[in-house]
Amino acid sequence: MAAYSPTELLACVAARLLEDRRSVFVGTGLPMIAAMLAQRTHAPGLLIVFEAGGIGPQIPVLPISVGDSRTFHKAVAASSMHDVMSISQAGYLDYGFLGAAQIDPYGNINTTVIGPHEQPQARLPGSGGANDVGSFSHRTITIMRQDRRKFVEHLDFLTTPGYLTGPGAREQAGLPANSGPYRVITQLGVYDFDPVSCRMRLLALHPEVSLDDVQANSCFAISVAEDLTISPAPTESERRLLRELDPQGMLIGR
Amino acid sequence: MQILQEGQGQLIGWHDPDENRQWVLENKPRDLHDKQTTIAEAVARFVRDGDLVASGGFGHVRVAMAGIYEIIRQRRRHLVLAGKTAVHDGDLLIASGCVDRVEVAYTFGHEIRGLSPASRRMVEEGHCRVVAETSNAGYQWRFMAAAMGLPFIPSRNLLGTDTLAHSSAKVVADPWSGKPICLLPACYPDVALIHVSRCDMYGNAQIDGTMVEDFELARAARRLILTTEEVIPDEQIRAEPWRTVIPFFLVDAVVEMPHGAHPCQMPRRYYFDEDHIRAWMQCSKTAVGADAYFEEYVFGVPDFDAYLDKVGGLKQLHHLKKVEQLRG
Numbered sequence: 187m188a189a190y191s192p193t194e195l196l197a198c199v200a201a202r203l204l205e206d207r208r209s210v211f212v213g214t215g216l217p218m219i220a221a222m223l224a225q226r227t228h229a230p231g232l233l234i235v236f237e238a239g240g241i242g243p244q245i246p247v248l249p250i251s252v253g254d255s256r257t258f259h260k261a262v263a264a265s266s267m268h269d270v271m272s273i274s275q276a277g278y279l280d281y282g283f284l285g286a287a288q289i290d291p292y293g294n295i296n297t298t299v300i301g302p303h304e305q306p307q308a309r310l311p312g313s314g315g316a317n318d319v320g321s322f323s324h325r326t327i328t329i330m331r332q333d334r335r336k337f338v339e340h341l342d343f344l345t346t347p348g349y350l351t352g353p354g355a356r357e358q359a360g361l362p363a364n365s366g367p368y369r370v371i372t373q374l375g376v377y378d379f380d381p382v383s384c385r386m387r388l389l390a391l392h393p394e395v396s397l398d399d400v401q402a403n404s405c406f407a408i409s410v411a412e413d414l415t416i417s418p419a420p421t422e423s424e425r426r427l428l429r430e431l432d433p434q435g436m437l438i439g440r
Numbered sequence: 441m442q443i444l445q446e447g448q449g450q451l452i453g454w455h456d457p458d459e460n461r462q463w464v465l466e467n468k469p470r471d472l473h474d475k476q477t478t479i480a481e482a483v484a485r486f487v488r489d490g491d492l493v494a495s496g497g498f499g500h501v502r503v504a505m506a507g508i509y510e511i512i513r514q515r516r517r518h519l520v521l522a523g524k525t526a527v528h529d530g531d532l533l534i535a536s537g538c539v540d541r542v543e544v545a546y547t548f549g550h551e552i553r554g555l556s557p558a559s560r561r562m563v564e565e566g567h568c569r570v571v572a573e574t575s576n577a578g579y580q581w582r583f584m585a586a587a588m589g590l591p592f593i594p595s596r597n598l599l600g601t602d603t604l605a606h607s608s609a610k611v612v613a614d615p616w617s618g619k620p621i622c623l624l625p626a627c628y629p630d631v632a633l634i635h636v637s638r639c640d641m642y643g644n645a646q647i648d649g650t651m652v653e654d655f656e657l658a659r660a661a662r663r664l665i666l667t668t669e670e671v672i673p674d675e676q677i678r679a680e681p682w683r684t685v686i687p688f689f690l691v692d693a694v695v696e697m698p699h700g701a702h703p704c705q706m707p708r709r710y711y712f713d714e715d716h717i718r719a720w721m722q723c724s725k726t727a728v729g730a731d732a733y734f735e736e737y738v739f740g741v742p743d744f745d746a747y748l749d750k751v752g753g754l755k756q757l758h759h760l761k762k763v764e765q766l767r768g
Contacts, residue, residue, distance in 0.1 A: 214551040237576060238498045239650030246766060250714075251551050253498030253525075255649055255707040255764065266651035267498075268584060271577035275596055294601075298544075298573060303606060309563040309570070311549035313603050314525065317575035321597040344602040345573075359600030360611065360620030436552060 188393065190420045192373045193438055194428055195392060197223055198420040199371050200283075200329055209233040210281040211274060211319050214252050215437060216329050217283030222248070222431045223424065235279060237315040239265040248432040252315075271315075274322040277362070282323025284316050286330045288341050291385045291406045292355075293348025293367030295320065295328065296341040303343060313345050320346035321361055325368035332372035337404035349384035374400050376417060380409065390415045444620055447607035449572025452520055452543055453492045453582070453627035454608075457589050460628055463662065468689060474641045475694040476671065479744060482693035483510040486631050486663040487519075493539075494522035494583075494661060495529040496634030497704065498652040499551055500712050503529050504633035504667045506700040506744040512536040513738050520571070522629055523547035524579040524653065527556075528704055528717065534559035534568050535730045536738075543572040543608075545579040550721060558724035573606040574598070574624075580653040582627035587659030592623040632661030635701050636686065637709075639666055640674040643691025646683045649707030658686045667697040669709060699748055699757055711764035716751055 188195075193216070200220035204210055206229040212221045222245050225232045235241050240257035241264070249256035258264035273279065287310055288296040297316055301307030320326050326348075330336060348367045350356055357363050369389070370377040376390040388400055388410045400408060420428075432438045455463070477485075487493065493511070497503040508529045511519070516538045523530055523544040530547045533539040535558035548560045562568040574582070577597050585593040598604040599611065599622055614621040634654050639645035643666055647654065658664055666686070671694065677684060699706075703713035703720075723729035741747045748757065762768030 236650075238501065238652045250553070250712060251499045251501055251705075253501035253650065253652060254705060254712075255501075258650055258707075264650045266655055267576065267580050267653045268656060271580065275577075298603070303570075303602075305566075306564055309548055309560045311546050311555070312523070312544040312573060313575040313578075314546035314549075315576040317601060317603050318577040318597045321599065341602075344600075346603070347600045350600045356600065358620075360596065360614075360622070361599050362596055 188419065190425060191439055194420045194425055195417070196329060196371055196373065197428055197438070198424050199376060199417050200327065201227065203327060203369055204229050204232055204281060207231040208280040209235060209278060211235050211237070211279045211283065211323055212252070213283050213285065213315065213319070215285065219248055219428065219431055219437055223427055226427050227424065235270055237267055237270050239267060239270055241265060241270070248436060250436070271318055274318065277324070279322065280324050282319035282326045284319055284326055284328045284346060286328055286336070288336055288338050289328060289330065289370065290338060290341050290348070292350060292352060293328065293370065293379060293386060294341055294344050294350060295346040295348060296343045298343040298345045300342050316346040320348070322365065324365055326366065327368055328370045330370070330372060332374050332403045334403060334405050337406065339406045349379065352384045353382070374403060378411070385409070387411050388414060390417045392417045393419050441612045441615065443610055443612055445604065445611040447604050447609045449543070449607045451608040451625055452571065453522070453629055454625050455628050457591050457626070461589065467662070470689055472642045472688060475643050475691060476641050477693050477695060479506050479510045479667065479695045479697060482665045482695055483507060483514055486665055486692055487511055487516055489516055490518045491630035492520045492522060494524060494629035494632045494657055495526065496632060496652070496654040496657055497701070498525050499527040500704040500717065502635050502649070502706055503701050503704040504635040505529065505702060505704055506667050506697045507633035507665055508532055509738050509744060509747065511538055512734060522579065522627070525576060527551065531556040531559045534562050535724055536734055539568060541569050541571045543574065544570050545574050545576045550717070553717065553721065557721060558730045561727070572608050573603045575603060578607065578609070578624055580656055581624050583653060583656035583660040585624060585626035586628045587656045590626060592625050595622045595624055598622050627660060629661040631663040631665065632657050633665045633667065634658060634686070635667045638670050638672045639668045639694060640677045641671055641694060642674065642688035643686065643694050644674070644677045644684050644688045645686040647685050651685060655685055658690050663692045664690050665693045665695065666691050667695045667700040669698055669700065669706065671696045697744060700744065702748065702751065705764065709764060710757060710760040713751065713756070713760055
């Protein structure tokens with residue numbers, strides 16, 4: 187049995203992807219704690235931006251909402267959604283985080299509805315800022331749970347653009363050039379996108395996960411990168427930091 | 441200009457810009473006069489059955505909850521909701537039967553707390569209809585177009601997705617670059633409710649913290665009800681005019697309503713009342729439970745002050761203040 191929880195692993199894997207002196211558009215939940223962890227470890231110069239207008243905060247504890255006053259605590263600016271969405275559209279935001287109820291091989295995402303739109307089996311919250319993050323960020327990172335209901339060949343609803351139908355499709359649709367999905371992180375592994383086909387590809391397995399586990403939890407075939415690696419487990423110091431950042435255990439658990 | 445794609449979502453809140461200029465000319469006085477009133481009077485006067493309603497703030501942050509409760513208390517019906525980031529406000533308005541149509545950017549969720557049992561049930565059972573989809577930037581730029589008096593604003597989101605196919609946006613070829621570009625139609629809500637940190641009796645308002653999209657929404661909405669933590673002297677506004685984000689001529693009613701965002705957060709003043717929000721999410725898992733909540737906290741109290749007493753009064757409000765200020 188691993189000493190760490192799946193949530194701790196996801197937060198650490200996500201945090202390590204964020205480079206120092208870059209900017210990141212952060213949504214509610216795991217992305218927040220990942221960005222906070224990155225800032226307290228290898229990326230002190232990470233610029234964190236929230237859609238409600240918080241820019242460059244020094245976040246004291248995990249915010250509950252992306253509009254929470256913690257998102258502009260000791261920030262360089264508390265501005266507006268128009269400002270943040272505009273700088274994002276203008277190309278200032280490097281990384282963007284997404285969650286998903288369903289994802290397809292091209293990294294397109296559904297957070298709107300399961301079943302037909304007019305008569306939904308399950309109504310989900312909709313795009314929120316996701317379509318904007320997926321349209322504007324130079325590199326989007328999706329964090330989600332993986333199973334056969336979620337890794338699907340065809341989405342019930344395409345809320346947020348990944349690579350759409352494949353190479354060149356984003357540009358053809360009018361989306362900003364050279365933007366789009368960068369990584370997908372699940373409880374099983376980390377995926378990137380094949381530069382030729384734009385389809386999802388396994389890049390790293392998490393500890394104690396097999397290739398069979400990955401394929402058994404996807405409706406579409408997943409190719410494997412030549413230099414497949416194993417995700418390093420969370421360190422003690424990372425785990426301690428996560429508890430400091432989330433003292434109430436809202437995400438990380440008590 | 442060649443139209444490349446047309447979203448099939450219902451176009452709500454749109455007016456021809458000249459029609460809206462005429463409406464503004466006839467209905468928005470330019471003189472300074474005292475607009476202070478009660479929330480009951482403001483809702484009775486400015487929120488009509490069938491209106492497109494938008495509520496300010498974000499999620500559970502700086503939401504005009506006293507106004508939301510009053511709309512429910514006065515049993516408005518067939519409202520259309522601007523589901524911009526309509527979280528607690530949207531959940532309650534849909535669950536109470538006030539709203540039966542919604543344009544969704546983000547609705548039916550409580551962010552990190554989970555999905556909304558009540559408003560999802562209303563949609564899944566067919567009592568409330570989603571008439572269009574968009575995104576957070578998409579909604580806010582619809583307000584921006586209206587605030588600028590323009591018929592639409594171009595953007596580079598929504599493109600290539602079902603969100604666009606179910607929106608009221610259109611795609612054209614940009615006449616300069618030739619690339620496809622999304623056009624978001626202006627949206628003028630019939631009425632908006634915004635909770636602010638402070639304003640004077642005329643409605644000149646200051647907001648502490650992020651503006652979210654309230655700068656644009658205040659200018660887009662035809663009628664604007666401000667609830668405020670405190671009414672301050674006009675001289676205080678004029679001493680620091682650069683802090684005014686909503687000027688008086690946009691405002692139709694001013695209601696002094698301390699703690700008017702409860703159980704939502706008011707930046708620098710009080711934190712989310714997580715216990716109350718959790719209780720709502722728990723009891724609203726059934727229609728009976730949701731109705732019981734409204735009986736207890738809305739219909740069962742004469743006004744918002746009585747509600748504040750009911751949710752814990754001074755002691756609880758003081759606790760929320762300490763948590764917000766990182767002292768508790």
